[in-house]
Amino acid sequence: MLRSAIAALALAGVALPAFASYTFETAAPVAEKRVIAESVVWSCNGTVCTGDLKRKAPTVRVCKKIAKEVGQITALRNASAELTAEELAECNTAAKK
Numbered sequence: 001m002l003r004s005a006i007a008a009l010a011l012a013g014v015a016l017p018a019f020a021s022y023t024f025e026t027a028a029p030v031a032e033k034r035v036i037a038e039s040v041v042w043s044c045n046g047t048v049c050t051g052d053l054k055r056k057a058p059t060v061r062v063c064k065k066i067a068k069e070v071g072q073i074t075a076l077r078n079a080s081a082e083l084t085a086e087e088l089a090e091c092n093t094a095a096k097k
Contacts, residue, residue: 019052019053019054020052020053020054020055020056020078020079020080021050021051021052021078021079022050022051022052022053022055022058022076022077022078023048023049023050023075023076023077023078024042024048024049024063024066024070024073024075024076024077025047025048025049025073025074025075025076026047026049026070026071026072026073026074027047027071027072027073027074028047028071028072029046029047030044030046030047030049030070032044033045035049035066035069035070036069037065037066037068037069037070038053038062038065038066040052040053042066044070047074049070053078055078056080056081057078057080057081058076058077058078058081058082058083060083060087060090060091062076063076063083063087063088063091064090064091064093064094065094067091067092067094067095067096068094068095068096069096070096071095071096071097072092072095073088073091073092073095074088075088076088076091
């Protein structure tokens with residue numbers, strides 16, 4: 001019985017979506033301490049904001065949604081991946097002016 005319970009818990013853990021901690025940086029300080037973009041509440045301090053996304057790697061699409069809210073993005077990364085300079089340039093075409 002104990003093995004069944006452990007197996008069920010292990011399977012439940014696999015079925016849950018994985019959230020990754022992300023950081024984005026902006027060219028200018030973000031005015032608000034909390035920003036909502038891409039259905040995430042980002043905690044901001046100056047030019048650095050952090051939040052948890054249900055994604056394995058950063059994408060230009062996500063970056064554009066953030067840029068529409070806060071302006072020019074200089075970095076978007078998680079522990080294992082980061083947008084390239086070319087991807088950031090594409091992202092910033094959507095930046096709030």
